[in-house]
Amino acid sequence: MTFGHVFFVLRESAMAGKIVAIINQKGGVGKTTTTVNLGAVLAREMGRRILLVDLDPQGSMSDHIGLDPNVTEESVYDVLVEGTRPENVIRNVLGMDAIPANLDLASAEFDLASCEDRNTRLRDALAGVRDRYDFVFIDCPPSLGMLTVCGLAAADEVVVAMEGEFLALRGISQLMQTVEKVGAALNPGLHVSGVLFCRFDGRVTLAKQVRDEVEKHFPGKVFATAIRRNIRLAEAPGMGMTILDYEPKSAGAEDYREVAREFMERNGFPGIVDVEADILASMPVPQKD
Ligand SMILES: Nc1ncnc2c1ncn2[C@@H]1O[C@H](COP(=O)(O)OP(=O)(O)OP(=O)(O)O)[C@@H](O)[C@H]1O
Numbered sequence: 001m002t003f004g005h006v007f008f009v010l011r012e013s014a015m016a017g018k019i020v021a022i023i024n025q026k027g028g029v030g031k032t033t034t035t036v037n038l039g040a041v042l043a044r045e046m047g048r049r050i051l052l053v054d055l056d057p058q059g060s061m062s063d064h065i066g067l068d069p070n071v072t073e074e075s076v077y078d079v080l081v082e083g084t085r086p087e088n089v090i091r092n093v094l095g096m097d098a099i100p101a102n103l104d105l106a107s108a109e110f111d112l113a114s115c116e117d118r119n120t121r122l123r124d125a126l127a128g129v130r131d132r133y134d135f136v137f138i139d140c141p142p143s144l145g146m147l148t149v150c151g152l153a154a155a156d157e158v159v160v161a162m163e164g165e166f167l168a169l170r171g172i173s174q175l176m177q178t179v180e181k182v183g184a185a186l187n188p189g190l191h192v193s194g195v196l197f198c199r200f201d202g203r204v205t206l207a208k209q210v211r212d213e214v215e216k217h218f219p220g221k222v223f224a225t226a227i228r229r230n231i232r233l234a235e236a237p238g239m240g241m242t243i244l245d246y247e248p249k250s251a252g253a254e255d256y257r258e259v260a261r262e263f264m265e266r267n268g269f270p271g272i273v274d275v276e277a278d279i280l281a282s283m284p285v286p287q288k289d
Pocket residue numbers: 026027028029030031032033034056060140141142161198199200227228229230231233234235237252
């Protein structure tokens with residue numbers, strides 16, 4: 001094995017299986033759109049092994065990737081409540097693995113009320129499969145209830161999805177308190193690693209003010225790229241497609257590519273091209289005799 005290969009393997013294994021919860025108790029801010037499309041770019045254009053977990057009883061993430069929550073039988077509910085192994089629930093779709101959700105999940109909180117380990121069941125279940133992936137993204141529901149707590153207990157990091165609007169910061173102190181409480185009680189080391197503006201209209205002065213305000217609260221955490229409002233991003237879920245399938249040249253696809261690059265950089269991985277260069281540099285140069 002050459003130096004380049006060792007470097008490659010070390011870098012790969014250093015990042016293996018990072019679990020990222022995408023949260024905001026505010027509804028409709030872009031959590032699901034981000035989970036699906038950031039996952040898709042990382043999987044299909046950057047060669048990462050990605051698992052998506054739908055933790056929302058609405059099942060919108062599942063719908064978005066063509067797994068109809070009305071039809072899907074084996075779901076994250078079975079993993080949480082019935083103790084089904086994730087391997088038996090994982091589906092491979094659109095270049096990614098996914099654990100879907102359906103409406104059963106709405107009763108999980110009730111069904112698990114008397115289970116002491118309810119908050120760590122997802123973490124325990126994912127422990128068996130996380131090493132198969134580079135990143136696991138958990139799409140959390142718009143609440144700070146039990147399901148989001150399960151997601152936070154399972155996660156290494158949190159990305160907060162935010163709309164670039166007035167009131168974007170409303171609720172952020174409750175959100176941060178929840179992250180801190182889960183960190184203290186169940187998951188030391190849990191932290192917010194990123195804040196992503198989704199559905200952002202950068203031309204509006206107000207949105208810029210909001211961004212500056214959020215940067216004060218989360219210094220260094222706000223992704224430099226904001227996802228612009230783009231109708232293609234709103235249309236893709238109805239077709240059961242990622243933005244890469246639906247309109248790969250759209251502004252929405254470009255923005256998620258840029259966020260994916262930034263995400264990889266933040267994870268100490270400056271890009272696929274560099275890895276290829278490492279390997280190429282390590283290859284023996286043919287000698288003339
Ligand atoms: N950048 C964007 N431009 C235009 N529409 C968008 C954009 N991002 C998301 N949308 C649309 O906005 C709506 C809300 O987005 P999404 O479902 O991702 O939010 P969410 O935070 O997951 O919502 P919920 O809290 O209900 O789970 C969806 O209809 C989605 O298609």
